[in-house]
Amino acid sequence: MALRKFFQADIHEALVIEQQVHVAPWSLETFKTCFESGYLGWALEMDGRVAGFVIVSLRAEECHILNLCVARTHQHQGWGRKLLEEALGHATQKGAAIVYLEVRRTNSAAIALYRKMKFLEVGERKDYYPTPAGQEDALIFAKSLVKS
Numbered sequence: 001m002a003l004r005k006f007f008q009a010d011i012h013e014a015l016v017i018e019q020q021v022h023v024a025p026w027s028l029e030t031f032k033t034c035f036e037s038g039y040l041g042w043a044l045e046m047d048g049r050v051a052g053f054v055i056v057s058l059r060a061e062e063c064h065i066l067n068l069c070v071a072r073t074h075q076h077q078g079w080g081r082k083l084l085e086e087a088l089g090h091a092t093q094k095g096a097a098i099v100y101l102e103v104r105r106t107n108s109a110a111i112a113l114y115r116k117m118k119f120l121e122v123g124e125r126k127d128y129y130p131t132p133a134g135q136e137d138a139l140i141f142a143k144s145l146v147k148s
Contacts, residue, residue, distance in 0.1 A: 001079065003086055006041030006053050008032075013050035014043075017071045023104075024130040026067060039066065042086045044079050054083040056091065063091035063145070065101035068110070080113055088117075092145045099145060102138040104129050111139065119143045 006014075011031045018025035034041070034055055044052035052070035056063055065087060070079045091099055102125060103110045119141040127135035 001051065001074075002045045003082060004043055004045055006043040006055065008035050010043050010050050010053065014053050014069070017050065017052065017069055020072055021069055023132070023136075034066065040087075040090065042083060042090075044070070044074070044083060046074070052079050052083055054087045056087050058091055058094055058096060061095060061097040063087070063096040063099040065099060068101075075109075080110070081117065084113070084117060088143070088145065097144065097146050098142055100140065100142050102128060102140055105137045105139055114141045117143070 011028065014031065015025070015028060037057070039055055039057050041053055041055040043050045051074045053067070054065065054069075055067045056065055058064075065084070068080060068083055068087075070083070088099060099119075100122075101114070101119070103114065105124075120143065121139055122142045123140040125138040125140060128138035129136045
């Protein structure tokens, strides 16, 4: 498995992973908007195919993890952590002081990962995520990147 920059050419493979993994996957337009907005991303590549990715917004001293997704066949192997570590390392190098992310309240695997990586729950957003039955709350997590 190789970790590399996420390219616009990776979008179609990322869409397939999104549709397999997420209840409300990102659309092609959402991915295109990320590139147009200058957001950054990294991909996990296995046998020439994208197996996971992370997309971040990095502005001034703040980083926001917008999407972190690993194909089902590669989950629970530490790849989500590797992608997150790559994003955090880059944000730190670029001078970000804090990183934020939202996660579905029911996504216990992701929540466990964020807590292991010393993210702290700092709030919630009511009815943030769409679901087939309506809406679901998001938990907001943050992590300081400033060395104390």
